[in-house]
Amino acid sequence: MTTASSPATESTESTASTGAAAPAEARLPLRERKKRRTRQALVGTALDLFTERGFDGVTLDELCDAVDVSKRTFFRTFTSKEDVAMEPTQELWTAFLEELERRRPERGGTLVELLEGCLYGALDRMTDDGWARRVLRSRRLAEETPSMGAHGLAFCDRTSRAALDVLRRRFRLDTAGDPRPRLALDVLVAAFHWALAEWTAQPGSPTRAQLASGLRAAVAAVPDSLTLTVTARD
Amino acid sequence: MTTASSPATESTESTASTGAAAPAEARLPLRERKKRRTRQALVGTALDLFTERGFDGVTLDELCDAVDVSKRTFFRTFTSKEDVAMEPTQELWTAFLEELERRRPERGGTLVELLEGCLYGALDRMTDDGWARRVLRSRRLAEETPSMGAHGLAFCDRTSRAALDVLRRRFRLDTAGDPRPRLALDVLVAAFHWALAEWTAQPGSPTRAQLASGLRAAVAAVPDSLTLTVTARD
DNA sequence: CAGGCTTCTGCCACTCAGTGGCATAACTGT
DNA sequence: ACAGTTATGCCACTGAGTGGCAGAAGCCTG
Known part of the structure; x- marks a missing residue:
């Protein structure tokens, strides 16, 4: 009650509910x-x-x-109790896949750039007003609820596989014997996860733009992360 | 029955059961x-x-x-029905964490090398004879059972966080504001997952050594995966 | 080796996620 | 308005996971 x-x-957060508000889905x-x-x-x-x-x-x-x-x-x-609470993130990744299906890469562009671009594109499509807030709440829940976290990761994994399929089909990449496409994708996902975590931790009501720039920063940090050196405390 | x-x-596959077989755990x-x-x-x-x-x-x-x-x-x-079936993998990652707790890095060595080394070390410690076979069956199950896959990924994520903690403590790395340690770890995990998938798909009874060399190859492919270019099919 | 002390185990009853089947209500196209 | 499709509600059921308590098994003294 x-x-x-x-x-x-x-x-x-409803979809501007009444009247002839909804543009495409109206009819x-x-x-x-x-x-x-x-x-x-x-x-x-x-x-x-x-x-x-x-x-x-x-x-x-x-x-x-x-x-x-x-x-x-x-x-x-x-499909499950977890599923309903993860919907906002799934919306994004679904858009990502669609984006990947459509985009044409720049001549000589790298795979990571392509994937990154698709993700920005997907992010741009989350026009629904309440989306940011929904994701925020969803993520915060996921952080404190193991089963939600697990569900999210599993979904992420399924999406990656689907993305690899697209890469194989559209760009003739060898996704079976060659680890590189999968690695590139996983790197992007890792960067996104980092950005998302930062974004979620921020107080107030973060925006999509902030998320995008966090992602940009994380992706930029990847090459550095491979050469980062360590010294024991001792 | x-x-x-x-x-x-x-x-x-038991632990050489009877007699005074078990060395350390005997007493x-x-x-x-x-x-x-x-x-x-x-x-x-x-x-x-x-x-x-x-x-x-x-x-x-x-x-x-x-x-x-x-x-x-x-x-x-x-902790769950999934848990019992994932035990073999968890054994490995637990050893990985212990390894990480102990090792001292080479002077000027990179973080990725350190982590990679720990994983080889952990692999070397899986002396139990039936381990390879157990992992194999466990992984094959995980591939056909979504809930097991999810559980595995969640465990992997928890382990990563624990590893980051160690990195922060032992090597004074900033794991809060700096994405690079997390990215390095995720890259290693991605490479391992690739290697594991290949290894699992192989017919016959693969060995730990094969898994290790698969991992080596995957890690080596990482820099390349970042510069891999794509062209549309069209 | 008897005794009490601690810790593990089994049993029972319970909650709650998730599913299958079937009757019914709600939309669809003509 | 009518037949055909498709979503919905209801009901009964399986199976994972938990809490509580009584009793057994290992443990540690004297």
Whole structure:
């Protein structure tokens, strides 16, 4: 009852809800629109409740009847309890894959640059107003909830594999015998994770631009990280 | 009944069981030895059963009474069903952390070299005869079982954080504001994952040495992976 | 080696995530 | 408005993981 909200009445950050607001998705069949609404209501309310009482402090049943949806329906929309809370990040990586599918590389550009570019492109596409806030809450939850962290990493891994597939298909890269494409991708992911962690730790409400520049900095630091020397304390 | 085995009678690859075989762990209090035996029996039988019928095809209850142990005891030994099947890898990374705690770096050596060295050191310590086979089965399971994959990645992430802590403590590295240590570590992990995947895919019974040389090759490929260029197919 | 002390184990009951099946309601196109 | 499709709700069920308590097993003194 606390954070209650029917699929129609969104919980926190809705998609400018009423009127003829939504630009592209407006003319979708009613069924689809409903599905989206429930989906968003679930994500929003889930983040609300989880942030308030912790991931483990909220049962699916509670979430479901806060949104007024049956548990069965929940599992037709998301694959797990973790899944709903990780949606914001997944949105980004899905966009990344689409970007990767479209972009043409600069002549003579490196693979890392290409991938990096795709990620910036994806970031630019997260136009939805509440996205930053959603990611923020999602990440903070992930940091304090092992099972969410694990789910996030697994998703990340799946996405990487998908990306490698695209690289093989579109750019004729050998992703089976040659470790380099995979390494390049993992490096980018590592840099992104670093940037994301920094960004999440920041107080206030960070912006997408800040995240992008953090990523830029991290990627720039990669070559240096390979030659960094160490001396024992002793 | 199939793969049955009491904690005393190991299932597959035991620790040269009887006699005065075990060198260091011999003089442990009986209680500890028993615990170890149950632990190993659980891992062995779990890998047997999971390999045979799939991770999801075996319930914990089945596993538990194959080893003749109560479910309650299982959960005092391992944190989850996934955990027991990932034990072999965890053994390696635990050794890695210990290695990292001990080693002194070469003068002027790079961080990556240090970390790499620790990993070889850890690998060398996996003297237990059946280790390679256990890892192999564990990895193959992980590849076909999402929840195991996720668990493995999460463990890997925790280990990385622990390693960063050591780096900060022992080598006065700034692991908070500077992305480079984390990046170096992630690069090593990425290389290792590649090597492990190759190694796992190989037919027959690969050896630790092969894994080590795969890792060496992957690490060597890193600088190249950063400068790899791409051209669109078109 | 008897005794109490500590620690591990087994059992039981319970919560909660996730699934399958089926009847029903809600949208779809014509 | 009607038939056909598709989402939804409900119900019962499996299986992972936990808490609590009683009793057994290893441990450590004298």
